[in-house]
Amino acid sequence: MSNKQGKRYSEEFKRDAVRLARSSSKTVTEVARDLGAAPRACGAGSSETRSTSTRSP
Template sequence: MGSKSNRSRRHTEELKRDAVALVRSSGKNVTEVAREIGVSAERLRNWVKQDTIDRGQGAPGELTTAEREELRRLRRRHPRWGYLTPPETRQRLEQEHALVA
């Protein structure tokens, strides 16, 4: 297992974006790219998966990065919402957005 500093290290959005682009354009697999840039293959796989979702190509019910950020914001504002499943959360987000709009 890695040290605590490795687990808590944050990566810039630029690094994530560039790493995902490299996986998509280089013909190399995730493990090879991850090794080259010094991140775990699992972390890079997660970035690629989230990018796929953000492009609208994810499975139904998967939350985009923007939706996840909104969910975090709402859960801070409404702590009891923490128990909601993603479809229920999506409905709450849509309801709140309709009230604000």
């Protein structure tokens, strides 16, 4: 049996990814993919990210 673990990212990396998404027209998921990270690694889908990363028109 293998204990499969994904790559760990620092809290700073995650914050910067969310900040980048907020300051652009991209979602956290898009930014994460652009950075080569799994969207969940940057908090995409978490309630905290959803409540703070919604874009206004």
